[in-house]
Amino acid sequence: MSQGLKMFLSRYGFDVEPEMLNEQIVATAGALFRCDAVFKNYLEYLANASxxxxxxSGIKCEHWGALKLATAQKVVCFPEEDDFHEVLSEDELIKLKEEAPKYKDLVxxxxxxxxYEEISKAHQVRAEKRRLLGSLVKEAKAACEKG
Structure with missing residues (x-):
């Protein structure tokens, strides 16, 4: 197992020994890595949005994640849409919709x-793959302990 893979898995909270590795774990880790790359790709754009x-608008969002920032951007671009309640609070949503005209020439x-679409998809896939990786690591650990 490479040091990079070991560090990557560790960052996600998984302590994987080399004998536990299998194709599914490697492939799932690769999918997580690609999701992280999507977030990194939009880091500068989202920092500018923040x-x-x-x-x-005077909105402090330095602790917002990528999905929340991308969602807020979508609200100011498309304030007539109404599918943002899972990510933004009611107060945040109201403020962003009221302020949307100020962003017309800025976004x-x-x-x-x-x-929004890429961040939203990566967020969903990352959550799914993280759960899958957890169960795969648990299975691999149990198999190694059985010997």
């Missing part, structure tokens, strides 16, 4: 929707 929210709608 800065804009604070400077345009690209095509880039916003692409970012």
């Amino acid at each position: 800065w804009r929210f604070e400077n345009v 690209s709608k095509p880039h916003c929707i692409r970012t």
Whole structure:
């Protein structure tokens, strides 16, 4: 097992010994890695969004995750939509919808929707793969203990 894979799995809270590795664990870790790459790809764009929210609307969002920032961006681009309650509080949603006209010339709608879709999908896949990896590691550990 490479040090990179060991460190990656450890970062997700999995202590995997080399004898526990199998194709499923490696493939699932690879899927998680690709999800992380999506988040990294949009890091600068979302950092700029965070800065804009604070400077345009006074919204402090330095502790918001990528999904929440991408969702907030989508709200200011498409305030007429109403499927954001799982990520944003009612107060945040109201504030962003009221402030949406201020962002008209500051945010690209095509880039916003692409970012939201990719971040949202990566968030969902990451959650699924993290659960799967947990069960795969548990199975592999049990198999190694049986010997």
